[in-house]
Amino acid sequence: MMPNSGLLKLTTRGDREVVMTRTFDAPRQLVWDCLTKPDLVRRWLLGPPGWTMPVCQIDLRVGGAFRYLWRQTDGTEMGMGGVYREIAAPARLIATERFDQPWYPGGDAVGTILLAEKDGRTDLTQSVEYPSAESRAIALKTPMADGVAMSYDALARLLAEVGATKGG
Numbered sequence: 001m002m003p004n005s006g007l008l009k010l011t012t013r014g015d016r017e018v019v020m021t022r023t024f025d026a027p028r029q030l031v032w033d034c035l036t037k038p039d040l041v042r043r044w045l046l047g048p049p050g051w052t053m054p055v056c057q058i059d060l061r062v063g064g065a066f067r068y069l070w071r072q073t074d075g076t077e078m079g080m081g082g083v084y085r086e087i088a089a090p091a092r093l094i095a096t097e098r099f100d101q102p103w104y105p106g107g108d109a110v111g112t113i114l115l116a117e118k119d120g121r122t123d124l125t126q127s128v129e130y131p132s133a134e135s136r137a138i139a140l141k142t143p144m145a146d147g148v149a150m151s152y153d154a155l156a157r158l159l160a161e162v163g164a165t166k167g168g
Helices: 028-036 038-044 133-140 144-165
Strands: 009-013 017-024 051-058 065-072 077-088 092-099 109-118 121-129
Touching: 017 133, 017 144, 028 038, 028 109, 028 121, 028 144, 038 051, 038 144
Parallel strands: none
Antiparallel strands: 009 017, 017 121, 051 065, 065 077, 077 092, 092 109, 109 121
């Protein structure tokens, strides 16, 4: 695991939801930009070393779609996409999500990202509501939390870099 990955807090809510929270040392608008601009997303949403994101498409509007495709150095690919249901920039983003090779039953999950800023720091709360309790149980048995923690560590580094270039 990466050194700062302990900063991610993972909890469950109800019988279908996983909630992940982390605080970033950056203003909310900058975090929002890193979550919604393809040129920034592909720099941090990577998981373990060796993965790249050759496809990062974001049509940021209600009813618009997103598409991510990750590629490992050995050529292995993993893709996912979804449709935006609600956008309240820079505070809330809700979208469906489905992997190309589903690893849990039942169809789409619904992801919600909430951003709250206080004193120049941003609390990010990401929840994923799975289609069933069985789907969530399967997700919790995967290394999902480690992957999210690694990606959020990369996001923290990118926020520091982008914030420094913007003079703040």
